[in-house]
Amino acid sequence: MHPAVLEEMLRVSRSEFGNPSSIHREGQQARRALDRARMRVAGLIGAAPEEIVFTSGGTESIDLAIQGVTVAPGHVVTSAVEHQAVLNTCRHLEQSGLRVTRVGVDGDGLLDPRSVAAALGDDTRLVSVMLANNEVGTLQPVREIAAAARERGVPCHCDAVQALGKIPVDVRDMGVDLLSVSAHKLGGPKGAGALYVRRGLELVPRLYGGHQERHRRAGTENLSGVAAFGMACDLARQQFEDRTRLMTTLRDRFERELRGRVQGVSVNGAGAGRLPNTSNVMFTGLDGEALLMNLDLMGVAASSASACSAGQNEPSHVLRAMGLTAEQTLSSLRFSFGPTNDEDDVTRAIEVIAELAGRMRSSKDAHG
Numbered sequence: 303m304h305p306a307v308l309e310e311m312l313r314v315s316r317s318e319f320g321n322p323s324s325i326h327r328e329g330q331q332a333r334r335a336l337d338r339a340r341m342r343v344a345g346l347i348g349a350a351p352e353e354i355v356f357t358s359g360g361t362e363s364i365d366l367a368i369q370g371v372t373v374a375p376g377h378v379v380t381s382a383v384e385h386q387a388v389l390n391t392c393r394h395l396e397q398s399g400l401r402v403t404r405v406g407v408d409g410d411g412l413l414d415p416r417s418v419a420a421a422l423g424d425d426t427r428l429v430s431v432m433l434a435n436n437e438v439g440t441l442q443p444v445r446e447i448a449a450a451a452r453e454r455g456v457p458c459h460c461d462a463v464q465a466l467g468k469i470p471v472d473v474r475d476m477g478v479d480l481l482s483v484s485a486h487k488l489g490g491p492k493g494a495g496a497l498y499v500r501r502g503l504e505l506v507p508r509l510y511g512g513h514q515e516r517h518r519r520a521g522t523e524n525l526s527g528v529a530a531f532g533m534a535c536d537l538a539r540q541q542f543e544d545r546t547r548l549m550t551t552l553r554d555r556f557e558r559e560l561r562g563r564v565q566g567v568s569v570n571g572a573g574a575g576r577l578p579n580t581s582n583v584m585f586t587g588l589d590g591e592a593l594l595m596n597l598d599l600m601g602v603a604a605s606s607a608s609a610c611s612a613g614q615n616e617p618s619h620v621l622r623a624m625g626l627t628a629e630q631t632l633s634s635l636r637f638s639f640g641p642t643n644d645e646d647d648v649t650r651a652i653e654v655i656a657e658l659a660g661r662m663r664s665s666k667d668a669h670g
């Protein structure tokens with residue numbers, strides 16, 4: 303977490319003991335902290351504060367969006383490269399009779415809005431597409447997809463968890479009805495998130511209890527987490543250009559030097575518009591999992607598929623949908639850059655990767 307974000311979290315934990323729903327002075331003071339956080343989160347995505355529902359993170363926001371709109375049976379259109387939070391919610395609803403169309407992507411992980419439009423039917427209740435892919439960083443044409451959905455009177459949900467703070471996100475410009483975000487992707491704490499719900503859109507709550515969040519999400523808010531999320535959004539807005547410029551510079555240098563130094567390297571999704579911080583690299587012929595373990599021992603933290611799938615060692619569904627073979631997906635690793643990385647980190651990562659890849663390749667050659 304950014305020091306100012308951590309400071310805000312501690313400050314609110316120390317001084318805002320009240321419950322924002324209480325009418326006494328302490329409660330009202332806590333309410334003001336909650337309102338401020340709501341304005342800050344809304345401000346980063348171009349929403350009105352009352353359109354923000356605080357949740358426990360991206361997964362809950364996605365669950366509320368999909369299950370709050372689609373009461374099975376019916377039809378949902380989504381993509382083949384969504385995060386598990388979307389895919390597994392849809393899979394679960396299929397058991398209750400929901401029909402799900404998972405639209406495929408091209409070799410860079412990009413959706414064609416025409417394919418999404420073609421999948422819409424008379425019983426389609428929701429379109430759910432991500433703004434930026436968490437494994438390769440590919441940016442989807444959400445504005446075009448939302449427009450096609452709107453023409454058919456179908457609400458559009460966007461999983462913008464990976465995108466927030468890294469590319470501009472504006473709910474009005476995108477024309478989406480629902481949008482999920484999560485604090486820990488932009489320097490905020492884990493376990494805090496929000497769902498944007500367009501004014502006027504009917505949403506069935508998932509939790510029944512108190513009247514918090516305008517009846518859309520019952521339960522006392524995680525005030526310190528949400529306040530820290532608000533601070534993280536404010537900082538992301540103020541530092542947006544510096545952060546994206548730094549991440550793009552580091553990522554581009556990383557990819558350029560890696561291609562020059564290591565044999566058989568290619569970057570997955572490089573042909574599409576991508577997030578500035580994500581680099582998904584295929585090391586042809588090498589075992590990605592073994593490389594990952596060795597990198598970890600040398601102090602370089604990378605990921606095979608998304609962190610949420612770590613330990614499963616199954617070929618990434620995203621890379622498979624992009625047309626890679628199972629072997630190619632198992633040779634691919636994701637490297638991510640953040641605002642606290644610097645040029646020295648890139649230099650060191652390149653050295654370590656080049657040395658390990660060279661060693662693994664020569665031992666492979668020696669053993670046939």
Ligand code: PLP
Pocket residue numbers: 358359360361362385387432434435436461463464484485493495610
């Ligand atoms: N959607 C995407 C694209 C993600 O990358 C993630 C987390 O990695 C999530 C949803 C889930 O968010 P959370 O971890 O806050 O539940």
